[in-house]
Amino acid sequence: MNEKKAVEIMTKWLSHPNELAKEPAQIRAAGSFSYDGNDYVILRFQPERSGQWQVGVVGFDEAGEECGHTFSEYEEYDEATAKERCIAMIDELKEYWKSRLQADLERMGITEEEYNNMSSEEFQQKWSEAEKQEAMRIGCVLLEDAGIDFDALSGALQKAFHVTAENATRDDGMLVFEQGPNMIAVSLMEAPVRDGEAQFYAQANYLWDKAVDAAKRHRAHLLVMARNAEGNAIETACYFADTVNICCKETGALGIYTTGNVYEPAFYDQWTQTLREHKLPIPIWIYLGLVQDEHGNNGYTYGMTAFGRPEIEIVASSRSLQEIYDFMHNVCAWLLAERMYFRDGETLTFAPGQKLTVTKSKAVFVEGESFKIAY
Numbered sequence: 001m002n003e004k005k006a007v008e009i010m011t012k013w014l015s016h017p018n019e020l021a022k023e024p025a026q027i028r029a030a031g032s033f034s035y036d037g038n039d040y041v042i043l044r045f046q047p048e049r050s051g052q053w054q055v056g057v058v059g060f061d062e063a064g065e066e067c068g069h070t071f072s073e074y075e076e077y078d079e080a081t082a083k084e085r086c087i088a089m090i091d092e093l094k095e096y097w098k099s100r101l102q103a104d105l106e107r108m109g110i111t112e113e114e115y116n117n118m119s120s121e122e123f124q125q126k127w128s129e130a131e132k133q134e135a136m137r138i139g140c141v142l143l144e145d146a147g148i149d150f151d152a153l154s155g156a157l158q159k160a161f162h163v164t165a166e167n168a169t170r171d172d173g174m175l176v177f178e179q180g181p182n183m184i185a186v187s188l189m190e191a192p193v194r195d196g197e198a199q200f201y202a203q204a205n206y207l208w209d210k211a212v213d214a215a216k217r218h219r220a221h222l223l224v225m226a227r228n229a230e231g232n233a234i235e236t237a238c239y240f241a242d243t244v245n246i247c248c249k250e251t252g253a254l255g256i257y258t259t260g261n262v263y264e265p266a267f268y269d270q271w272t273q274t275l276r277e278h279k280l281p282i283p284i285w286i287y288l289g290l291v292q293d294e295h296g297n298n299g300y301t302y303g304m305t306a307f308g309r310p311e312i313e314i315v316a317s318s319r320s321l322q323e324i325y326d327f328m329h330n331v332c333a334w335l336l337a338e339r340m341y342f343r344d345g346e347t348l349t350f351a352p353g354q355k356l357t358v359t360k361s362k363a364v365f366v367e368g369e370s371f372k373i374a375y
Contacts, residue, residue, distance in 0.1 A: 003029035006041035006058035013070045025049040044077040053077040057086040103343035135228040137240040139258025141247045142218035146190040153250045181229040202262035211262045214255040233307045245272040260287045260302045290321045299324040300365040313370040342371045
């Protein structure tokens with residue numbers, strides 16, 4: 001019974017976008033064993049029909065439920081060593097989940113001794129308190145001038161979010177409305193963003209060569225703010241992105257100034273649409289900075305603190321800038337989608353055979369402390 005269930009579980013695991021992103025060409029149970037109080041099924045599978053067989057494992061607890069020990073490092077299947085490799089993977093998984101727990105305890109300010117003496121209700125209360133944070137986002141939609149039809153914009157926003165008159169306040173050049181615990185405000189400012197901030201930060205956009213020109217041309221802007229009363233930073237970011245995107249489409253905006261960058265409206269729209277696919281639009285939520293210097297290639301994030309996490313840095317790497325960009329994108333998406341947190345000194349694996357050390361120290365390219373990944 002466990003063998004059939006294990007095949008289904010491993011097939012689903014392999015089909016995840018972070019793994020094969022598809023079902024294996026073939027998969028079969030190849031044995032079973034007991035280890036440290038759980039029962040395990042050894043799997044062998046072929047990612048491609050003509051490829052080599054590879055080994056994986058699925059674990060079950062006493063009740064016959066999957067115990068969180070489903071994994072593969074995509075190593076070649078060898079009947080003589082399959083059990084040994086599965087036990088090694090199980091031990092690695094246990095260390096991984098222990099590290100994840102320690103990261104959560106560190107974030108909540110709880111010692112392991114305190115955790116061991118807590119009831120599940122007490123731990124859940126501490127978790128809820130740690131999850132709540134200041135969830136607010138602010139940005140500016142850059143306009144050529146203030147001569148927009150603000151009433152039409154307000155109507156478009158209310159229609160898009162199904163906002164009733166009772167849940168909205170409209171004034172001359174201002175709209176405030178609510179969506180459950182979320183409050184969104186849009187205000188027309190008949191002047192450029194102060195102190196030349198937009199022009200300055202536009203220089204950071206290496207993906208849009210017209211960013212500085214767009215920032216220089218703007219003579220007015222829409223100030224957009226989204227806030228979540230329950231501290232849900234991801235929900236806030238979703239409402240903010242949709243609101244800004246509608247503002248751009250309705251006004252023919254020049255650009256969007258937020259998160260230490262000036263974004264191209266088409267780029268912003270492209271990534272906002274991924275929300276419809278239940279994906280996180282990391283490049284418009286978090287600035288992924290790239291720097292070349294005499295020590296090598298570097299990368300850093302600007303915006304992870306809005307999600308309650310320190311920024312991430314990669315320093316003096318031999319990897320290409322594209323590799324660093326893609327890696328930071330994937331790490332940020334993983335942290336937010338899986339509600340993960342790093343712990344100083346832990347070792348991470350994002351690819352078969354890869355082991356990356358994470359250290360927390362004073363940041364190089366941003367303020368405060370950052371988690372540096374030896375990539």
